Amino acid sequence: xxxxDDEVTILDGVPITTPExxxxxxxxxxxxxxxxxxxxxxxxxxxxxxxxxxxPLCSLQDLQRMIDRHKGKRGLRKAKEAITLIRVxxxxxxxxxxxLAMVRAGLPEPELNVPIIDDAGTRHHQPDLSYRKYRIGxxxxxxxxxxxxxxxxxxxxxxxxxxxxxTEVRVSKRHMRDDAKAAVAKVRAALVQAGWRPGR
Numbered sequence: 001x002x003x004x005d006d007e008v009t010i011l012d013g014v015p016i017t018t019p020e021x022x023x024x025x026x027x028x029x030x031x032x033x034x035x036x037x038x039x040x041x042x043x044x045x046x047x048x049x050x051x052x053x054x055x056p057l058c059s060l061q062d063l064q065r066m067i068d069r070h071k072g073k074r075g076l077r078k079a080k081e082a083i084t085l086i087r088v089x090x091x092x093x094x095x096x097x098x099x100l101a102m103v104r105a106g107l108p109e110p111e112l113n114v115p116i117i118d119d120a121g122t123r124h125h126q127p128d129l130s131y132r133k134y135r136i137g138x139x140x141x142x143x144x145x146x147x148x149x150x151x152x153x154x155x156x157x158x159x160x161x162x163x164x165x166x167t168e169v170r171v172s173k174r175h176m177r178d179d180a181k182a183a184v185a186k187v188r189a190a191l192v193q194a195g196w197r198p199g200r
Contacts, residue, residue: 001073007066019057024066027075032082033100039063039086040096047091060086089113094140095128098171101180102129102187106198110138118164125157127168134194135166138187142173167194 007021017025019042027035042057060083067079089112090096103109110129116137117123127137141154161168169190175183 001070004069018062020062020066023058023063024070024073024075024079027073027079027082029075030078032078032085033097035078035082036085036100037093037096039082040088040090041093043086043088044090045088056088060088087112091128092140092142094142094173094176097176098138098140098180098183099129101176101184105184105188107184107187107191108196116164116166124160124164131191131194131196134191134196135164136169136187136190136194137161137166138169138171140171 003017003021007018008015009018010016016022023035023038023042026038030038042063043060045056046053048054063079063083063086067076067083070076073079085100087096087099090099091113095112099110099112108131110131112129113126114130114132115123115126116130116132128140129138130136139154139157158168167190169186171183171186175186
């Protein structure tokens, strides 16, 4: 398969394929969900406080350009399906997989890492996934959340949720087993409690 000049970049003096071309190449070996995770990582906007870059690795348009350019490439069907599911805003693979499981289970699509803004216009923390309409924030707790300092921060975050009149749904690795059925059930219960009904 042809490799175009603009599909190669230089990293530390070594020529490598660009993120968008690498993503398309991965379509040959990854599942659709894995390709969505990789795509979400490519298009996410870095957090200035934690990363030494400000721009995404590439854009959705860059990924689409690769699909349009390489018509006969292996994995193209998966790439076309995956690109419809990629979203800007996911900060981790588990957030991406949780979102996919929720939507496939018929739940509304959540927003990703959007800050809570109270009635006075004050900006608060950003839930991993959220439903502003229902005042529900979903937080994926990775292994680092067992750290003592992080536990203190998580408790403070839970207290803010309560003070703001929001519901916090906490999801961990064990909720993600078996296609995230337990995680989806937790989110669905919170949505129903907040007044959501399927089809509405």
